Amino acid sequence: MTDASVPEELQDVAPALPDDSDEVDAVRRALVEWYEDDHREFPWRQTDDAYEILVSEVMSQQTQLGRVVEAWEAFLDRWPTVDALAAAERSDVVSFWTSHSLGYNNRAKYLHEAAQQVVEEYGGEFPRSPGELEELMGVGPYTANAVASFAFNTGDAVVDTNVKRVLHRAFDVPDDDAAFEAVAGFVMPDGESRVWNNAIMELGGVACGKTPRCDEAGCPWRAWCHAYETGDFTAPDVPTQPSFEGSRRQFRGRIVRLLGEHDEMELDTLGHRIRVDYTPDGEHGREWLRELLSDLTADGLVEIDRTGEEAKARLQR
Known part of the structure; x- marks a missing residue:
């Protein structure tokens, strides 16, 4: 001290x-x-492996820790090293994320891209300082500092x-x-x-x-x-999260989950599967679905194949 x-x-x-x-x-x-x-x-408290800690930190964002344990262990069973994750198909990583209800699918994409950065730019060795760790895709100040602290004892x-x-x-x-x-x-x-x-x-x-x-x-x-x-236990206000039920985020998640189960799906088939009131020309129809798919495409999660008679959606590989 x-x-x-x-x-x-x-x-x-x-x-x-x-x-x-x-x-x-x-x-x-x-x-x-x-x-x-x-x-x-928690199992990630028993390791100083930066890769394992990064996975735990990304998974723990707005997800109860009790649910993270099983997902973290299963993820590391499938991709035990940063090299293994870097070599994985992005669609497989995103499908895993969705199937374990880990929240925003962008986190899976960024985690995959961060692994590729570590392998390609750092020779498979994680940088040790918070500032360097922030250079990794999807790693903000909090996560960078947590990894530096728990892996290297170099954090703030x-x-x-x-x-x-x-x-x-x-x-x-x-x-x-x-x-x-x-x-x-x-x-x-x-x-x-x-x-x-x-x-x-x-x-x-x-x-x-x-x-x-x-x-x-x-x-x-x-x-x-x-x-x-x-006796005054008031505390700073915590921002409330917008309702998930019925949100665009919920339907984006359903799209990713379904595409993780199928190689590809025609758009109207996909629309009917994610929403019971889907009608091609209705309020929640093709235009609504295309907007969701456009967001997912911009995020690098989904791609649209328009070479056939019917456009088809699939997870990016």
Whole structure:
């Protein structure tokens, strides 16, 4: 742990954070010891393989972790290395993604393209810093930092929704991204991104959720926590996701799922299969279907074969 009192510029944005260096170190030790003593077991926490961690991070985006475990293990059984994934047919990867209900199919495409980048541009070895990892297709700042942290221990402090909620409640940090970044970076011990980021996300997931379980989960920060002291457990608002039922995203997913089961399908046949009220000239007819297919084509997921009498759709290979 690094001895350091709270810089003056942070005292205004984290008024409940101890300003004594010994107390700051006590805060750090308490969280790490709590995490190391007992935490949820996920298989990707047992590896420092960057490929395996990247797969877990991409799968975990807006998907419950319990559902991710089975999909992650099945994915690695099929494509155990970054070289294996890079050599795979994109249509097979997208079909797998859809069949395991892992959300946006673009993630499968980008994961496949990132694997090809690692093989072709980095000789099969993942870059180690967050900045370099962001050069991979579909890898944003959060995912890059998570891979750097958990694979190489070279990351910065992770700041996700759970971490924001923890910092807001514990140290009275305002709902401001710059403030969260600054406080998270200060609190994380130097050179310990792997254990620290796992620990603080675990705290947000187990003890400091939307409904706090401070005593039940043995929160290690109760002695310092502003919310625990005041009883005010409000937290930053979490943006609500638009309804999935009946959305374009739902029908895009149905198209990809069906095309994963068939080599190709005529457009009207596809339309009838994805929507019971599909009528070629109706409101949800050919024009509506072509718009969905146009989006999927632009995303590199679907291609249209117009060489025959009837246009046919299939997954891009």
